[in-house]
Amino acid sequence: MPPSEGEPVPEFEALLCTGETFRSRRLTDTLDGGGVVVFFGFAFSAVAENWWKRYDYADWDSFDVPVIGVSRDGPYAQNDFLRWLGNPPFRMFADVNGGVTEALDLMTDRDHMANISTPWRSVFVLDPDREVQYDYVADEWIGPLPHEDGE
Numbered sequence: 001m002p003p004s005e006g007e008p009v010p011e012f013e014a015l016l017c018t019g020e021t022f023r024s025r026r027l028t029d030t031l032d033g034g035g036v037v038v039f040f041g042f043a044f045s046a047v048a049e050n051w052w053k054r055y056d057y058a059d060w061d062s063f064d065v066p067v068i069g070v071s072r073d074g075p076y077a078q079n080d081f082l083r084w085l086g087n088p089p090f091r092m093f094a095d096v097n098g099g100v101t102e103a104l105d106l107m108t109d110r111d112h113m114a115n116i117s118t119p120w121r122s123v124f125v126l127d128p129d130r131e132v133q134y135d136y137v138a139d140e141w142i143g144p145l146p147h148e149d150g151e
Helices: 046-057 075-084 099-103
Strands: 013-017 022-026 035-039 067-071 091-094 107-109 117-119 122-126 132-137
Touching: 013 075, 022 075, 046 067, 075 091
Parallel strands: 035 067, 067 091
Antiparallel strands: 013 022, 013 091, 035 122, 107 117, 122 132
């Protein structure tokens, strides 16, 4: 089961992408008083493009904590996606091998995409100790994430 409210998110380390560079970094070192962690399938998918633009338009960049994405894309794709979005202050973890997604029990096979697994679209609002304050895990691919609830 994915972590739910009151439970800690497991510590992980992955390549953190800023739109310019990428370096291996732990989640704990990335949180700044907490954070909003958004799991999504693929950079440049229609759903990702739509929803990351919505987060930008909804002023998620004004939160007191960082907004961090996680997908199975490599760091070059993640950086290109951030630049395509206009270099918002969001950062992205490149979960290339799926270890982060597996650790949070979010991995699912994609129907009609042979041998492709991605995370369920989900949002976790974390406190400084990685404890979940709010969680949402989508049960389908297209519908919107309830971004108002996470705000």
